[in-house]
Amino acid sequence: MSKRIVIEPLTKLEGHGKVTIQLDEHGNVASAHFHVTEFRGFEKFCEGRMLWDMPVITTRICGICPVSHHLASVKACEGVLGVEPPAAAKKMRELMHMGQFIHSHSLHFFFLAAPDFIVGPDAEPVKRSIVGVIEKEPELAKKAIHLRRIGQTIVDKVGGRAIHPVTAIPGGMSRPLSHEDRYHLLKEIPTAVELATLAVQTAKRVLQTYAEKLPSLGDFPTMYMGMVNDGSLQLYDGTLRIRDANGQNVDEFEPSDYLEYIGEHVEDNSYLKFPFYKKEGWPQGIYRVGPLARLNVADKISTPLAAAELEEFKALKKDKPISENLYYHYARTIEMLYAVERAKELLEDDEIVSPEYRIKVERKEGEGVGVIEAPRGTLIHHYWADPDGRVLKVNLIVATAHNNKAIDISVGEMAKKYISNGQLSEGIMNRLEMAIRCYDPCLSCSTHAIGEMPLEVLLYSKDGELLDRIWRD
Amino acid sequence: MELKRDYPFGRDLSQIKPILIVGIGNILFKDDGIGEYIIKELENLNLPDSIELLSIGAGGFELLYYIEGREKVIIIDAVLTSDPAGTIHRFTPEQLKTNNTASALLHNIGIREVLTLVEFLEKTPEIVVIGITPKDISTYGMELTPELKARVPDIVKMVLKELPVKARHKNYNRIL
Numbered sequence: 001m002s003k004r005i006v007i008e009p010l011t012k013l014e015g016h017g018k019v020t021i022q023l024d025e026h027g028n029v030a031s032a033h034f035h036v037t038e039f040r041g042f043e044k045f046c047e048g049r050m051l052w053d054m055p056v057i058t059t060r061i062c063g064i065c066p067v068s069h070h071l072a073s074v075k076a077c078e079g080v081l082g083v084e085p086p087a088a089a090k091k092m093r094e095l096m097h098m099g100q101f102i103h104s105h106s107l108h109f110f111f112l113a114a115p116d117f118i119v120g121p122d123a124e125p126v127k128r129s130i131v132g133v134i135e136k137e138p139e140l141a142k143k144a145i146h147l148r149r150i151g152q153t154i155v156d157k158v159g160g161r162a163i164h165p166v167t168a169i170p171g172g173m174s175r176p177l178s179h180e181d182r183y184h185l186l187k188e189i190p191t192a193v194e195l196a197t198l199a200v201q202t203a204k205r206v207l208q209t210y211a212e213k214l215p216s217l218g219d220f221p222t223m224y225m226g227m228v229n230d231g232s233l234q235l236y237d238g239t240l241r242i243r244d245a246n247g248q249n250v251d252e253f254e255p256s257d258y259l260e261y262i263g264e265h266v267e268d269n270s271y272l273k274f275p276f277y278k279k280e281g282w283p284q285g286i287y288r289v290g291p292l293a294r295l296n297v298a299d300k301i302s303t304p305l306a307a308a309e310l311e312e313f314k315a316l317k318k319d320k321p322i323s324e325n326l327y328y329h330y331a332r333t334i335e336m337l338y339a340v341e342r343a344k345e346l347l348e349d350d351e352i353v354s355p356e357y358r359i360k361v362e363r364k365e366g367e368g369v370g371v372i373e374a375p376r377g378t379l380i381h382h383y384w385a386d387p388d389g390r391v392l393k394v395n396l397i398v399a400t401a402h403n404n405k406a407i408d409i410s411v412g413e414m415a416k417k418y419i420s421n422g423q424l425s426e427g428i429m430n431r432l433e434m435a436i437r438c439y440d441p442c443l444s445c446s447t448h449a450i451g452e453m454p455l456e457v458l459l460y461s462k463d464g465e466l467l468d469r470i471w472r473d
Numbered sequence: 474m475e476l477k478r479d480y481p482f483g484r485d486l487s488q489i490k491p492i493l494i495v496g497i498g499n500i501l502f503k504d505d506g507i508g509e510y511i512i513k514e515l516e517n518l519n520l521p522d523s524i525e526l527l528s529i530g531a532g533g534f535e536l537l538y539y540i541e542g543r544e545k546v547i548i549i550d551a552v553l554t555s556d557p558a559g560t561i562h563r564f565t566p567e568q569l570k571t572n573n574t575a576s577a578l579l580h581n582i583g584i585r586e587v588l589t590l591v592e593f594l595e596k597t598p599e600i601v602v603i604g605i606t607p608k609d610i611s612t613y614g615m616e617l618t619p620e621l622k623a624r625v626p627d628i629v630k631m632v633l634k635e636l637p638v639k640a641r642h643k644n645y646n647r648i649l
Contacts, residue, residue: 045501045613060501060530130590145590149538164530 019432019457021415023467027422030462032415034408034436035272043394051077051389052170058381059164064107066164067100067155068374069381071236074168076381079256079368081170081361088354089172092158094236095346096165097372099154101235101339102192104375105291105332106151108440109199110144113329116437117206121430128430140202147195147336150188154343157181172358182353189344193305196337200309203333207326216417217435218325218410221245223277223287225402226294227373228252233298233310233338235373242277242287243297247320251279255371258380262397274405275397286409289377289402290439291331296321301334303341309334325410325438332440363389374399376440400441410435422459422467429457429470490525491544492640493598494632498551499531503614504558504607504621507628508549514629523640537587543598547635549628552604559624561631562604566591569602601635603628 024030042061049057055073059066071093078085085093111130118140119132127135134141158177159165167174222245229238240258242251253261264273265282277285287293295314301307313334316322322331346352365387371380377399384393400407414435418428459468494515496508509528516526529536540546552562566588591597605628608618617625633641 041613042501057501060499066530134590145537152535152538163535 019411019415020460021419021457022460023419023422023462025462027420029412029415029419032412034404034411043396046391046394049391051080051383051385051391054381054383054391055168055170056164056166059166064104065100065374065376065379067096067159068372068379070159070165070168071097072370072372072374072379072381074170075370075372076368076383077170077370078361079370080366080383080385081364081368082366083171083359083361085172086354086356086359088176088351088357089168090237091346091349091352092173092177092357093168095177095343095352096155096158096168097236098339098343098346099151099158101375102151102154102196102336102343103148104151105336105339106144106147106195106199108375109203109329109332109336110141110147112440113332113437114144114202114206116430116434117210121210121434122427140198143195143198147192147199150192150195151339153188154185157185169358171361174358176355176357177353179353182347186344186347189340189347192340192343193337196333196340197305199333199336200330203330207330211326216324216326216413217431217438218413219323220406220409220413221323222406222409223250223280223285224293224296224321225277225287225289225378226297227255227371227378228298231299232302233294233300233306233335235294235335235339235342237372240371240378241297243321245321245323247296249297251277255380256369258369258371258382258397264397272401272404275402276405283405286405287402288406289399290328291335291375292322292325292328292438293377294373295331295334301338303338303345306334306338306341309337325435328438328440363387376400377402400439403439403441407436407439407441410438419459422461432457489542490523492524492547492636493527493539493543493545494524494547494549495527495529495536495539496549497529497536500615501613503609503612503616504605504618505551505610506615507551507605507607507617507621510617510625511549511628511632514625515632518629521640524636537590540587540591540598540600545599545635545637546601547632548600548602549632550602550604551607551610554604554606556606558606558608558618558620560606561624561628562606563631564602564604566600566602603631603635 018035019032020035021032022030046054046057054077055070058069058073061069074093110133115128115130115132118136119128121128123132130141155165158167160167160175223242225240225242227234227238228241239252240255240261241249242261244250251261261278262275263278263282263285264275266273274282274286276282277287279285295310298310301310313322313330365385367382367384369380369382371378373379378397379399380395380397382395383391385391411432414431415428418431457470458466461467494512496510496512498505498508500506500509509530512526512528520526527539529539554560554562569588588600591600605621605624608620
């Protein structure tokens, strides 16, 4: 049976990952690139729809970070309409967002990343999944499932649905958080704190063991971008900060001004554009987003347990940014702990059950930008609407786009390290996959939540002849 | 359309409805939304209280939480096969774990992993997957192709036939 059957469905959102490797006359790597299918078709699809439909339609883009699209979208709508939602609505939204961070980060860490480390990078693919973790560390697997359930329950209770939430509407929320739900969610928090702490400890443990076996999954200097509020890590609302490879703050701006700061570079070998920091130009202005970038740009974290972990994290490089891809996993677990602690703060705040959770809005012509830190990095929704509320134009920049060049560079580093005689093997496949997976790009999550990443590697001679092709579904 | 659902906190499995019918698929991509369309059809039938209807959209792994504690779970999804568009298939978990065609289920949500993990839960339900061969799942559009639309009544019947006798609808025989 043709394997093609299995690959094709995976192309339907961001597509499966494709890596092309070009060899020189000695059979060594001349260049290697990472390609993702274009995302823009979705923007066209949205044109002509009504503004208030956008938060519900965009949540369908992805099954793993739908809350981010839902919230970035509703913020963009409110930008168009020129309204600010009531404080209670903002708190409920942030709580929903924390729920998503808890389940998305724990899915990625325990189910996608940890198998490579706990079961081993060279184990057969079927074992390098949560199934292998269950065999090897069943108690850990059970706890991972439990932590995910807590995150999922928060999204379910605040978002109205566990998968594609519906409750955030322009002007606020469609319904309040009930006292009963608040009480039940608070009851789950101590367990969540315990499990997220376990995640951080597991990250430290596996990285320590692993670092001895294989020192690098890619390590190169870039700039970093992430949201902060007065220097503290922010995931829901704040300013965007850009910090350079040496740890100097180079800029901080209001998300709505993103077009002044972020440019998009086009390269022949990729449909997906490469965002960069305009003032530095291309390619000096390449920056990364996501957990590692966010911790690199933040000075501090506002919640106590995560703050202590951040200090330890920062001490590794004496407060300089960490550039090694592998540390994305570690950073992800610290964010998971922050998300749990922040959820607790929000739930303890009486305002979250306030009856003032919505203000009335009027149709209005205009444009609006909604920016949020999705689990994988900065997510930008930008809409233009006519006086009837019809969407005229949409611009989306998703986390995987910001990280596009960094993933491309990582692929190049790994290819050079693991290919020398013009031969591809399962070993190189695993290493490429592990390097790409640090960024948790959408192509692995939206169509293929669990298990191996759909990935195709093409090897070309210096004359452009296809020498080898390996792929996995 | 928002689906009414009562998913209890914690692990109080006694409160969970014994039968779950779940549609998987992304309604943004035409026939990929078949699972959700069928759920909407079923909603109009006023099925007995022992049945919960759920659209899980493009979500995948979350399915595990909803499977837990059920007696029977019926999953509806698009499946890529070489059959004509609209062909209806029925798979058991065993077939899914071993059959390559079946593993081409759209949303390849890690269904094998989910089915493996189900065994790891306290109560393992009987699971059946109803797969429909789509015509178009790669262009944006929120409606089914005519080929699949024409098959909706048959898919609904196929799903109803899976219901255990005690959960059958009072108009069950009339619909079938």
